[in-house]
Structures are given as C-alpha cells and as structure tokens.
Amino acid sequence: xxxxxxxxxxxxxxxxxxxxxxxxxxxxxxxxxxxxxxxxxxxxxxxxxxxxxxxxxxxxxxxxxxxxxxxxxxxxxxxxxxxxxxxxxxxxxxxxxxxxxxxxxxxxxxxxxxxxxxxxxxxxxxxxxxxxx
Numbered sequence: 001x002x003x004x005x006x007x008x009x010x011x012x013x014x015x016x017x018x019x020x021x022x023x024x025x026x027x028x029x030x031x032x033x034x035x036x037x038x039x040x041x042x043x044x045x046x047x048x049x050x051x052x053x054x055x056x057x058x059x060x061x062x063x064x065x066x067x068x069x070x071x072x073x074x075x076x077x078x079x080x081x082x083x084x085x086x087x088x089x090x091x092x093x094x095x096x097x098x099x100x101x102x103x104x105x106x107x108x109x110x111x112x113x114x115x116x117x118x119x120x121x122x123x124x125x126x127x128x129x130x131x132x133x
Contacts, residue, residue, distance in 0.1 A: 034060040035129035041068050042083040058084065061129065063122050065110040074099045074107055082109060086125045093118055
C-alpha cells in the first residue's frame with residue numbers, strides 16, 4: 001500500500017523522485033506533484049545594476065513552482081518575476097519566484113507571493129493538466 005509521500009514522489013507527469021534534476025538534494029520530496037506543461041515563459045530579473053529579461057519554455061508546473069529551460073543565466077537563490085501564459089487563464093500570470101536549482105539551462109522556481117486568485121488559477125490549471133496526462 002502506497003503512502004501520501006509515495007504519491008507525491010510520483011507526479012502525474014510520471015517522474016519519480018529519482019528522475020529529478022541533479023541540482024536537487026538527494027531525498028528531496030515535493031509538496032505537490034508536477035504536471036507537464038509546455039508554454040513560453042518570460043523571466044524578469046535585476047542583475048548587475050539593471051533590469052534584464054530572458055525567455056524560455058516551461059517543462060512542468062506544480063501548485064508551488066515551475067520548471068523551465070531558459071536562454072538567460074540565473075543563480076540559485078535569485079528572485080525573479082515570471083510571466084506565464086496558463087491554459088484556462090485569460091491573460092498571463094505574473095508571479096514572484098525564487099530560483100531553487102539550476103542544471104545547465106534548466107531551472108526550478110518556487111512561487112513566492114501569490115494572491116488567492118493566483119493560487120486558485122494554479123490549482124485549477126494543475127487539475128486540468130492532471131486529466132491531460
């Protein structure tokens with residue numbers, strides 16, 4: 001019989017905890033499952049005294065974060081603003097996030113400040129993506 005921890009380790013995208021990027025800590029368990037999502041994302045950051053923007057593609061989405069492949073260079077711990085066009089949403093969602101890991105061009109972001117409407121939208125999108133797997 002599986003546990004809730006086991007269910008979190010294997011998300012709807014089919015990734016097990018052993019499939020996580022090498023930049024994540026061994027034994028790392030997600031709070032929420034991740035779901036495959038391929039959309040163009042914009043990342044805005046403040047680096048070297050100026051605002052910069054880079055673009056990329058999302059890989060996966062969860063209620064607490066997103067994974068993406070980017071054209072720019074970020075460091076773990078850096079705070080950014082993400083602009084993400086989501087299915088079921090009338091306009092792109094803008095949210096602050098922290099870079100949790102980077103492996104080559106692939107980055108993992110944890111959402112920081114979301115209002116209730118944004119949380120509801122992310123939850124609804126994740127439920128929708130779960131049915132698409």
